[in-house]
Amino acid sequence: MGQPDPPRKHTVTWIAITVLLLASLVGMLWVPFYARATPKLGDFPFFYWYQLIWVPIVAVLSWLAYLLIGRGRPAAPGTAATEATAHTGEGSGEEK
Amino acid sequence: MSHVNAVSFTILVALFVVVALTGFAAARWRRTESLLHLNEWGLGGRGFGTFISWFLLGGDLYTAYTFIAVPALIYGVGAAGFFAVPYTVIVFPIVFVFAPRLWSVSRVHNYVTPADFVRGRYGSRGLALAVACTGILATMPYIALQLVGIQAVLTVMGVGGTTNGFLKDLPLLIAFIVLAGYTYMSGLRAPALTAFIKDVLIYVVVIVAIIYIPTRLGGWGHIFSTAGKHLATTNPKTGKPFGSLITPPAGEWAYATLALGSALALFMYPHAVTGVLAAKRRDVIRRNMALLPAYSLVLGLVALLGYMALATPAVTKAVKASGGNAQLSVPLLFEHMFPSWFAGIGYAAIVIGALVPAAIMSIAAANLFTRNIYKEFFRPDASPAHQTRVAQFVSLIVKAGALFFALTLSKTFSINLQLLGGIWILQTFPAIVAGLYTRWFHRWALLLGWAAAMAYGTIQAYRVPVPGQANSHFGGSTAPVLGHIVYIAIAAFIINLVIAIVLTLVCRAFRLPAGADETQPGHYTADPETGPPAPAPATAGVPTT
Numbered sequence: 134m135g136q137p138d139p140p141r142k143h144t145v146t147w148i149a150i151t152v153l154l155l156a157s158l159v160g161m162l163w164v165p166f167y168a169r170a171t172p173k174l175g176d177f178p179f180f181y182w183y184q185l186i187w188v189p190i191v192a193v194l195s196w197l198a199y200l201l202i203g204r205g206r207p208a209a210p211g212t213a214a215t216e217a218t219a220h221t222g223e224g225s226g227e228e229k
Numbered sequence: 230m231s232h233v234n235a236v237s238f239t240i241l242v243a244l245f246v247v248v249a250l251t252g253f254a255a256a257r258w259r260r261t262e263s264l265l266h267l268n269e270w271g272l273g274g275r276g277f278g279t280f281i282s283w284f285l286l287g288g289d290l291y292t293a294y295t296f297i298a299v300p301a302l303i304y305g306v307g308a309a310g311f312f313a314v315p316y317t318v319i320v321f322p323i324v325f326v327f328a329p330r331l332w333s334v335s336r337v338h339n340y341v342t343p344a345d346f347v348r349g350r351y352g353s354r355g356l357a358l359a360v361a362c363t364g365i366l367a368t369m370p371y372i373a374l375q376l377v378g379i380q381a382v383l384t385v386m387g388v389g390g391t392t393n394g395f396l397k398d399l400p401l402l403i404a405f406i407v408l409a410g411y412t413y414m415s416g417l418r419a420p421a422l423t424a425f426i427k428d429v430l431i432y433v434v435v436i437v438a439i440i441y442i443p444t445r446l447g448g449w450g451h452i453f454s455t456a457g458k459h460l461a462t463t464n465p466k467t468g469k470p471f472g473s474l475i476t477p478p479a480g481e482w483a484y485a486t487l488a489l490g491s492a493l494a495l496f497m498y499p500h501a502v503t504g505v506l507a508a509k510r511r512d513v514i515r516r517n518m519a520l521l522p523a524y525s526l527v528l529g530l531v532a533l534l535g536y537m538a539l540a541t542p543a544v545t546k547a548v549k550a551s552g553g554n555a556q557l558s559v560p561l562l563f564e565h566m567f568p569s570w571f572a573g574i575g576y577a578a579i580v581i582g583a584l585v586p587a588a589i590m591s592i593a594a595a596n597l598f599t600r601n602i603y604k605e606f607f608r609p610d611a612s613p614a615h616q617t618r619v620a621q622f623v624s625l626i627v628k629a630g631a632l633f634f635a636l637t638l639s640k641t642f643s644i645n646l647q648l649l650g651g652i653w654i655l656q657t658f659p660a661i662v663a664g665l666y667t668r669w670f671h672r673w674a675l676l677l678g679w680a681a682a683m684a685y686g687t688i689q690a691y692r693v694p695v696p697g698q699a700n701s702h703f704g705g706s707t708a709p710v711l712g713h714i715v716y717i718a719i720a721a722f723i724i725n726l727v728i729a730i731v732l733t734l735v736c737r738a739f740r741l742p743a744g745a746d747e748t749q750p751g752h753y754t755a756d757p758e759t760g761p762p763a764p765a766p767a768t769a770g771v772p773t774t
Binding site: 150153154157158161162163164165168169170175176177178180181184185187188189191192193194195196198199202 | 308311314315317318319321322323325326448449450452453474475476477478481484485488489512515516518519520522523525526529530533
């Protein structure tokens, strides 16, 4: 993906945002899924560590979406933002 | 709890003085020619970058709610109180989507409040008035919650709380007057600057507490099991168990709707909007939505202090002795676990953590009154300086209103103050957020939807008794709807939306006048280059890059 043309970039952006939103909403609001004590992580019941672990996940997802959108439009035309996107895009997939 | 620990008290007072002086000195920070303009007093000159915005929004959103109310609920009922974690997880993705649009359109049109936007978008003074009044009303119990938090610390320290009426509230009044004073003087600069001190204190205290206290209590395993046993015992007031370590199936709807409702409501609060609008550039907002979850982690860990308190026999005993005031659990935990000097730092973190947001909230409510009620309906020709003076004065009145909420509503669980505010403020969501994307909704339909939802929400909340007390009111924020216990705010919100949609169809069918819209599509994505819209000092001829 060399230079994404505007409409394509727009679509990618919206897919990213939708995934971010839906993932966190489903992950957090589907309570029956995590309202249980096991499996434990250390001494923490599942209920607690599952919800706490979502905090860094959402932070990473939001940061990815931020990079995809690119910082401010006209100010910095493209380059910096697109580079950054490619860069972090590799690293953070395995973050979990 | 009668004798005052001199060391803790001295440290608390010293830190309080530092914050107060910083607050007053903030008037000179990033100084412009005059503070007597709402862009300056009320929005700090609209010039805050990522770093300061992060502190300001963090100072704004993480309050006595985080440090007193949530742990108190966990202490009292267990897992049900942990909904604050999903709430603060989903709030940032939601805000990520719409806040930049609100920032852009507000920058283009110089809007200071959410009601300004509604006025411009729908050309409706009535709808803007509804949004403004809701904002002011909903902010008061939220500020009241901050006062309850401060009071909890003072009670545990043995300052006030026992003697006669006036002396009892004197320390709180002093804290209050100082807060009011520096807010009056410095406007939004004061909380932005004091937020640094607040956050450093908070992070230090929380990290120490999370690492140190479990080692003294025999580890997390012991904390969870002791808390679980305690929650399973029967509450003599209700005849049911206090709570549980894991949300039971019957509580799942309440848990999810409380999280969702709180998340949708948060950035409708005028003080949260103020924090957003004070940002310098559009991308500052999105970047912060990725950085702010650092605070959510703190919130989650602080919530667990409630369980540590349950696992500390001295704390449970003292809470019982106080007549079951769970708000005392975290300050009591500090008292019993920390050496007195560090307990003093912990107390200061809570008190300052309540003062900073209280300042921002009162500024935001004052902006609303000045722009959308006073200028709109009473003095359309008010000069910027005159507006700012009115806002300064109103910031004092709003705090007095908060005092009223703090003294009259049940304090069994202070979190209900915030949840009550949420029921109201969420009803401005359709007008504001839908308005950022579409003009499809008709202004009158939105107004009637709002009115019905406000009435429904208030009546429902009024009918909830305080647990164990018949014929009491405003004792909780959840109610049974269609066989499930849900957060009243969400039920009211759905009523609001349905009415707005149906009546919009009706209004459109009858071609009722839709009102003027002063915004254009491009305004919602605009990102005017840096610098406040107020005329910059004429450094003529220096080209900006």
